[in-house]
Amino acid sequence: MPKQHVQAKVVQHIAYNEDVRAITLFAPSLVRDSQPGQFIHVRVTEQYHPLLRRPISICDIDHEQQTMTLVYRIIGEGTRLLAAVEPGGLLDCMGPLGNGFILQGNRPLLVGGGMGVAPLVYLARMLCPQPVEVLLGARSKQEMFWPELFAAVCKNIHITTDDGSLGTRGNTIDVLPQLIQTGNYDMIYTCGPNPMMRGVVEQAQKYDIPCQISLEKHMACGVGACLSCTCGASDGKRRKVCTDGPVFWAGEVTEW
């Protein structure tokens, strides 16, 4: 399917907390082909500063409405400009980019931390009606706005917060072994901070469960042309996170 470069209409733009926003785009051509785990490369300004696009995961898709939602945290100038886009306006998008998750296995566990939870929402939706279990970690209750996004697609949500303000106090790695021992999972999907994903991969390997991880690297082109996002792979070759990934099999890539 040819990749699209479109001006998508912004139909909704809401705040989940002080820093996190959800922007919903009406974009039939993007929606049509999008796979969970793929991302959109967004131009945040027509000015020259900041110059580059911003990669944001597809968080969810409403096929009926032909809309796509991106959930992002305001961390710098680019996301600050993105947050200023108003409903009714247009957003310059390239996508859907990259290789998403491979939907496979009968008892999947989804493990997300921080903003890494974003792509798991659409993944859970596409895994339905298969029973999906989700383990989510955040710093605190304020950061744990995700459950309502999963509400329609998954009943089984485990939550950890660093400060214990919601769910189990601690992080996902603390509760993961216990979940794995009782859950009988045959596939783990994970996205989040690298240390968390390393912990997940370690457990998955220990219990011999196949695991897919979703990486983040600084990206210029997003289409495999500039080589700013590559990482080493266990076959000795290189992989581009933007086109070969962002989703890889655990063990496929090194240097992350």
Added chain:
Amino acid sequence: MPKQHVQAKVVQHIAYNEDVRAITLFAPSLVRDSQPGQFIHVRVTEQYHPLLRRPISICDIDHEQQTMTLVYRIIGEGTRLLAAVEPGGLLDCMGPLGNGFILQGNRPLLVGGGMGVAPLVYLARMLCPQPVEVLLGARSKQEMFWPELFAAVCKNIHITTDDGSLGTRGNTIDVLPQLIQTGNYDMIYTCGPNPMMRGVVEQAQKYDIPCQISLEKHMACGVGACLSCTCGASDGKRRKVCTDGPVFWAGEVTEW
């Protein structure tokens, strides 16, 4: 009086035609000391592009409301950004800058062309209740929105348009000799395109009437520090348009 660097509140922002806007600022500290012919150095963006401030003449002041109006034409990126500022917002202003017109003489004639008319409005106001005559030139009727601005301060307005759509067909220089011959003026103030001002100065000299001109040069600092705006003077020294001007006596400066 110390110059001010203030965030002025935008109270009104209206369009006179497709390209021309009038922005009104509530700015007591700027209003207090402003003389006709002075200008405001406006920051149009917090981004780095475009980087420099934009000099805009003080078009009019309402001392009672403590507001100041700037009238400007959208010609490039800077003025385009300025045009996007909304009422209620703040505008980063330095001013009032430069040396304005010297109010002197009993029968003044004000000659303005294009956007050069802007500073003449406040000049006419400050000359009141003295009888003031104004000669205005524009390309066409659409560009001749000035008369309503002069309405309260001057009854005697002569108009020329290049296409004859309003007033006399032609330019100000075409009608100036006749006006001078009958008007008995003892001071001419002029602001507008350089060729027009040259014509005005020539006539003023011919009839031996003192004449003040207002110059435009590309400016970085606006306060006399960078020397981007200087021009030669007949005494062999240099003048800074931003601080020695923008208003000069005709004959004082060369190179314009």
Added chain:
Amino acid sequence: MMLDYQQLSVDIAGIKMKTPVMTGSGTFGFGVEYADYVDLNSVGAVVVKGTTLQPRAGNRGQRIAETPAGMLNCIGLENPGVEEFIGNILPQINRYDVPVIVNIAGNTVEEYGQLAKLLNVPGVAGIELNISCPNVKQGGLAFGTCPDSAATVVEIVKKNTHLPVIAKLSPNVTDIVAMAAAVEQAGADAISLINTLIGMAIDIHSWRPVLGNVIGGLSGPAIKPVAVRMVWQVAKAVKIPVIGMGGIMTAEDAVEFLLAGASAVAVGTANFVNPGTATEIAQGISDYLTKRGITQVGQIVGKVQTE
């Protein structure tokens, strides 16, 4: 896009291009990555990523950083090597009707010669010598900052190929005209400039350089004034055609380079921002010419009046 090729075509040292708008090495992959976004048949020429004898993994750590109106990169010449390029990648680009220019980088003078020889294959329209890449410790920039070494590289490459040879100059020199004169003298068929300026960014939270390689190459609109100046200086001084690049984002930018003396231009960083840039700029140049009744783009090359 329906471009007027009669008006836009240029011939750079025998390389016939439908438009004067090429793509800069390292910023457009092998062209095929952008096939979904731009009609490759309407691009002036595709200059591929710097290619080396052996495959290279490139630099470790973060490879790009944004800077005001620009970006730094330290890719470090990651590439699959010339063999893989010729065997597997070139045929893919050759499916499109667009000249392919191969940007090559050697660790030694001899390697440049070997690369040129290996690239004597159908489907390659020209060779661009990357003697100016700031991101590789060995070689690279050294050749690009000394007129004699640059000339030596050109000479050996010319001996090993009949293809047009374009010398790509580094802007990180005191005297760009001396560099240009040296490569012209040595037989270069064209000159392209500028490569990136060397820059650095520091993370003030971690007290570490942002880039894995510490320093990197600055590209994008920020460097345009330096690029226009160098193109103007070089175009006045040499007889061979100049390909101008550095911060071109719009047709207006491209026209500035043409007026400065560039016979063609290349779009680099702009591809990342808007993948349709190369053909949109070609259309914009056409509009500019048509509005002024100019029938061939060559007629404005070098027409800036400086006296």
Added chain:
Amino acid sequence: MMLDYQQLSVDIAGIKMKTPVMTGSGTFGFGVEYADYVDLNSVGAVVVKGTTLQPRAGNRGQRIAETPAGMLNCIGLENPGVEEFIGNILPQINRYDVPVIVNIAGNTVEEYGQLAKLLNVPGVAGIELNISCPNVKQGGLAFGTCPDSAATVVEIVKKNTHLPVIAKLSPNVTDIVAMAAAVEQAGADAISLINTLIGMAIDIHSWRPVLGNVIGGLSGPAIKPVAVRMVWQVAKAVKIPVIGMGGIMTAEDAVEFLLAGASAVAVGTANFVNPGTATEIAQGISDYLTKRGITQVGQIVGKVQTE
């Protein structure tokens, strides 16, 4: 503004500054022009506009142009001459409690010596050698691109003054470290860098250069990565203090230069955008240090970890 001078003070080659934030030559006039907008007593040092033996009228035509995240200038060293400076201007600046550093430019080596000698007057804290101005045909840049000439200028100036001598380097060179080493060897007490990059802009409507002088100096955020890189390279290589400048707009930018190895920084183009920049940045640096429990700004100089 209540600045913590204990935390912020620096000593650059004997010039004691209350804060490490100076103002760049040519961008802050003689300081007094900005007295309404900024507390001059809280500025690290004022470096005045390039001063010559005779008054100079500067270049004709348009003198500035905006470029992406930057600007070009070709003022051409307009200044009232050293005599007028000493007689009428210096006393005005000396009303404030701020060190005055005089930036000087000569057409010949001898003129630099004469200027230095004439400036041996109370109220001048140091001499900055402008051997790097791109806007004057004669002299200027020539001294700034050749290590030997630069060294000669430093030597003759040192012979004619007991004041600290700061050599200001041009970035338009192949090897900035060689330039720095040469002026250090010749006796310079400090080095400041960078001056502007040489650039050009063309008006695509008139087909003429935008600047009256055709080429001009590029300054502003656009050049920051180049400046940080050069400060880092030079600071590693010399023992004398380095004053860093080029595109500093914020305290974060300034900290980047300090970490790169600058013992003080200068604010240039930013003054035009926000006349309060120099003291606001000093406050910002103080906040940065305080947040990290650092009691003296000198403690972060050169602390970028590159291995």
